[in-house]
Amino acid sequence: MGEDEFTAVYAATYRPLLGYALRRCDSPEDAADVVAETFAIAWRRAAEMPAGDQARLWLYGVAHRVLANQRRGARRNTIKAAALRAELSAGTPPRPAPGGDGPAVADVFRALPDRDRELLALVAWEGLSHAEIATVLGCSRNAVGIRLHRARGRFARALRAAGVDDPSAAARPRAAAHPARSSRSELT
Structure with a gap:
């Protein structure tokens, strides 16, 4: 035909x-x-x-x-x-108790720009490495590192502005866990 x-x-x-x-x-x-x-x-x-x-x-x-x-x-x-x-x-994990920071953290997270939310979610929820995120987003690994650093900073500032303590601060290693950083701080 x-x-x-x-x-x-x-x-x-x-x-x-x-x-x-x-x-x-x-x-x-x-x-x-x-x-x-x-x-x-x-x-x-x-x-x-x-x-x-x-x-x-x-x-x-x-x-x-x-x-x-x-x-x-x-x-x-x-x-x-x-x-x-x-x-x-x-x-599904249990929801935070009323009065806890869970809902406030979720609200702050939802208020972040889409780009920041996506980066943070790819790391925290999907467990992807910088190289894997670079593949997903079509950018360099270095760009992912820079964007992620900035997104984490904006999230931390937004949490502080909302009166919510940064829940990851307690789990984040301090300078003593990084010998190169601690030796530099001792020299100054």
Whole structure:
């Protein structure tokens, strides 16, 4: 089937196929996806498409299979989402006690610029190294180090401004843990 023939079949069958999909889908967007996928398959398999009115029926068959695939995918997604929710609720750490700093820290974190939040989250939540973050963000490892240093500084200042002690300060090593730094401070 040539391009002109395909264009003619498309023009003759687009509206009926869209109606078919609209009557079977939950949203117009889903119906549009079904029709688009149907014609994408038809284009790839144009040599198999029959001529005349049989093309319309063949396209209904393709749309029927696309809808079935879409429904199976939606069911799989629903099952996976339910399993993930159950897993997350089972493994969710307890919320901080009222009056604790947890909500305040979360509020300060949410108020940070997106770029800072993403960097801090990649380190703290995803456990990525500077090199791995550089790959994710498409920048150099050195740039990650500089940006992360600045993001941590902005976060610490925002915590202090909110009246929240920096929760990582107690865990951060002091100069004594760094011999090169402590020897320099003894010399001055």
